[in-house]
Amino acid sequence: MKVRVDVMLKNGVLDPQGEAVRHALGSLGFDGVSGVRQGKVIELDVAEGTDEATIKDMCEKLLANTVIESYQVHM
């Protein structure tokens, strides 16, 4: 069973990499991009029947640093 976890910097945490991407888009002539946030997607292959609570536990303990990051689990 595939599970996808999206990890993003929390709102309010400055994202210097996203800013750099935004500037690069601007220099390519893409106007009107007012913000870019860069995160990561983690795909897990887990045993059938693994519950969401277990995935969230993985996120809390390792996959995300909840000091600066938020996560979303897609079962």
Next chain:
Amino acid sequence: MKAAVIVFPGSNCDRDMAVAFERAGADVTMVWHKDTALPEGLDIVGVPGGFSFGDYLRCGAIAAKSPISASLVRHAERGGYVLGVCNGFQVLTETGLLPGALMRNANLKFICRPVDLKVETSASDFTSGYNAGDVISVPVAHHDGNYTIDEDGLAKLRGEDRVAFTYAANPNGSVGDIAGVLSENRRVLGMMPHPERAVDAMHGGTDGVAMFRSLAQGLVTA
């Protein structure tokens, strides 16, 4: 003083840290990350700089879950001393022993040069060899040293005099120019600059010596 330095795959400042402790008179044991126990009777554990586990996932994140790290956390919770430098600081925030997190440098560049640090407090066994307000020169070498913490956390650090060092000229975007922070019991220090790379005239400076010397003296009498 009995010290251990943890070695993760990708650590590259472990021997420098061991030398700095040894020169201060410490008996140093190197400990591999897969070991599950630290040596008996340790005064201090060094968590060195480098690129543990290739900085995969987040800097320090995998190292913080290594088998040895559970023992490291227990050592700190028992009141043991811990010095985390650079990647070691990242590991300590990932274990939760120190608050906040270290993000990509604001200018996105890897910064490798000596920087001036202001000693913010001499009230710890790490910094008692300096005077508050002293400016010392210590090298930095990092890509992810941009310290971040929420406003409440920052106010708590400042209120409890737990900011150990600040940058005289902020190189990486750290909130409050913070270069190093202490734990609540002042026995865990994490810092991005490398005091162990400033302990010999051939390093270009010796401003890190006072830290290892004061630890050696403080922990002997403790």
